[in-house]
Ligand SMILES: Nc1ncnc2c1ncn2[C@@H]1O[C@H](COP(=O)(O)OP(=O)(O)OP(=O)(O)O)[C@@H](O)[C@H]1O
């Protein structure tokens with residue numbers, strides 16, 4: 001075994017390196033493309049090394065004043081995406097937290113019926129129920145609004161289900177100890193349940209944030225006013241130029257910008273995960 | 283400090299299972315009551331009704347003379363120590379103890395004073411900033427105790443608080459709990475299935491079988507005159523031996539022998555004869571007329587004593603298992619049965635039909 005260590009190490013590092021390369025290469029290309037002029041990119045061969053137009057391209061993208069863009073700055077689209085992603089992730093967490101709390105810790109009539117109804121909606125993603133949902137949102141005059149962008153996506157069976165599973169692992173004695181200690185339902189939720197589910201909530205937040213950030217079909221349907229465009233659909237708009245040349249030198253910087261917030265969220269929450277994992281107890 | 287009255291308390295679970303049947307007892311202020319019984323007999327159900335974690339199906343529960351049947355646990359002014367401690371994992375030892383006080387609206391200063399005083403009583407001073415996971419089992423147990431004591435409640439409720447500790451720590455904590463309860467003078471109800479804990483800690487014992495209290499009394503009372511064979515076999519270790527016999531006047535027929543009893547009974551007929559292993563000793567020809575011939579199958583040396591397991595010939599030829607506890611070491615290697623004698627005053631007689639102890643007259 002020991003004599004094989006070196007080769008084994010080398011091999012596993014090679015495989016890992018290859019994997020990293022595979023994942024990172026498109027990002028490198030995107031970066032390279034964002035530093036060249038539009039003409040340089042449509043000439044047939046994609047350059048491998050960065051050009052000298054980095055600042056120029058990015059400032060064009062951020063201000064939005066150029067022919068390749070959709071009429072609003074990337075800043076606004078990023079902001080819209082952020083509102084939507086935060087609205088969806090926070091809304092989902094708050095709602096599913098309370099739904100799971102009720103289902104696990106309270107006895108009320110039709111409790112399991114409620115749970116199974118929620119559970120069944122797991123099988124119906126947005127795309128399946130998109131027409132009726134659109135109809136409802138349109139009738140409520142919520143087209144072209146932040147509410148229309150976020151509200152229909154907030155109810156979450158997945159998060160409710162995950163939190164329910166977690167709550168069910170909490171020993172009943174802990175609940176009883178809190179009752180004896182004089183903690184009512186609200187105190188129990190805030191003083192005991194929330195601190196205990198911190199890591200789970202962080203994980204859910206990351207997943208839901210990325211889910212909200214990457215929403216594509218829904219914003220495409222409910223927004224016609226470009227002031228409510230999200231960055232992901234903005235990119236799509238930039239590509240849908242018909243017979244014109246796609247302005248890759250604008251699209252690529254936008255793509256890179258669109259990547260940053262999710263990466264930021266993952267990095268931020270990762271610290272919480274690690275802390276949570278270390279502090280986990282039974 | 284409080285009195286506790288249970289008046290015909292019953293518990294029927296929604297599935298129809300009757301876990302506690304018409305249990306009544308008056309518990310005096312400062313008394314230490316131990317509830318014992320085999321697994322599943324309803325001990326926890328009873329304790330949880332006292333705590334208010336389980337509803338009382340029928341009967342009345344009074345603390346200090348006030349009916350508390352409908353009150354929430356927090357309003358009953360009781361404190362409970364759970365078997366697995368149920369400490370709040372995300373709170374420090376200090377916060378664990380302070381939480382109940384905070385919820386009751388005590389001031390910061392008062393809380394700090396109380397927690398610190400309790401911590402020093404339980405030798406937890408240096409652990410106040412730790413989280414439960416950074417503590418040993420014994421320390422966690424102490425924190426759970428602290429959380430109960432710090433509130434200065436009317437009644438302590440313990441549900442097998444020592445069963446997760448190793449033998450040595452258990453003995454230590456057992457003594458400590460008893461000492462603390464004496465010092466504080468708080469009424470306590472303690473559930474266990476460990477009969478040593480039951481015997482040593484209790485002012486009074488409640489022996490529960492199948493949801494009903496078979497006997498309530500001081501530990502020595504119960505040991506000396508158990509009312510039923512169940513109580514007799516449950517209290518005392520190793521448990522009591524039973525032989526079938528027949529009582530005619532003051533003559534007890536046991537197997538082929540007939541013994542004249544020192545005490546008279548107003549009963550004739552089939553009886554169960556109970557003999558505690560520790561009451562048997564090597565037969566002494568000079569003083570005794572009655573002996574049992576034990577065919578020893580296994581000897582277990584305990585150090586000071588030796589347990590002998592074997593069989594004695596019973597009625598109509600069948601062998602009956604019997605255990606004896608003899609002083610000192612056992613080195614008999616002969617195949618001969620061992621002759622055992624006992625003081626006839628130590629015999630326990632129960633009516634075979636009703637399973638009730640026979641009264642002497
Ligand atoms: N919620 C419940 N619903 C129905 N039956 C129950 C419920 N809780 C307990 N029981 C039943 O009531 C009986 C008494 O249970 P309990 O927990 O009081 O026993 P116990 O004496 O504490 O046993 P152990 O020593 O094992 O802890 C058991 O037969 C159990 O199956």
Ligand SMILES: [Mg+2]
Nearest residue numbers: 325326327441
């Ligand atoms: Mg129990």
